Amino acid sequence: MADEGEGSVAATSGLARRLCALALLAVSGGLLASACADNESSLFVRMRMARTGDCTVTCGADEPFWTEDTVDAAYAGSHSATLLVGNQIVQRGDPDVLRTETSRVHLYEAEVRVDDIEGNAVTEGYVVPVTGMIDPGTSSDAGYNCAEVLLLDGATMDNLRRRAASLGRDVQVVATVVVRGRTLGGQEVETAEWSYPIRVCFACSRCVDVSPATCCVSSASEECEDNDEVVGTCSGQRGPQDCRNLGQTCAAYIESVRRTL
Known part of the structure; x- marks a missing residue:
């Protein structure tokens, strides 16, 4: 009877440990689920x-x-x-x-x-x-x-x-x-x-050709010195484009882009 009792106690302890483990797993699973949910608010x-x-x-x-x-x-x-x-x-x-x-x-x-x-x-x-x-x-x-x-x-x-x-x-x-x-x-x-x-x-922004048009390609000559800078806008907004930044006249640039479509 003592042996059976000891065996019974051992079995009960093992069952208790397993139940505790399952409970901890369930709790930890809840905590993990909670942590995942909290991540999107963190x-x-x-x-x-x-x-x-x-x-x-x-x-x-x-x-x-x-x-x-x-x-x-x-x-x-x-x-x-x-x-x-x-x-x-x-x-x-x-x-x-x-x-x-x-x-x-x-x-x-x-x-x-x-x-x-x-x-x-x-x-x-x-x-x-x-x-x-x-x-x-x-x-x-x-x-x-x-x-x-x-x-x-x-x-x-x-x-x-x-x-x-x-x-x-x-x-x-x-x-x-x-x-x-x-x-x-x-x-x-x-x-x-x-x-x-x-x-x-596509091509909805105003593009500015400087004068003479050859200055769009190169501004090195004296006749290009008096051209004003075209004030552009920041990325994320539509605004004027300066042909000198494109290296060609506005029309030539847009046509070159269209050919790639």
């Missing part, structure tokens, strides 16, 4: 920063931002934007116990998908490298930093250039971005999908 894209003045960007939640980009595909081979990314992971560092801060996030890539306004894919999605380090927030305020993300890569722009030239009007698309990062503590985090509208046209 890191987030807030907005597309505006380029102002001399086309520079100032990163910050209170700085100017844009709600739509416009791109002339006749003059652009691709299109990037500066995105403000926020970090809401709580601070972990504590100088009193020599604990380093592990909640800073290093951004390393962005996944981009481009669809038309009806939701049809324009091209296959692609992954591009990004960089940036975001400090943890303080209290209820997130930490912020900017990341330059390629919203329209070369293949996508080629596709949209052909569409816009064929239709003779703007092509409206939506770039959807997921930014990924890694905390200094080794935790992978990513943003929820963030979508941004872009209008793409």
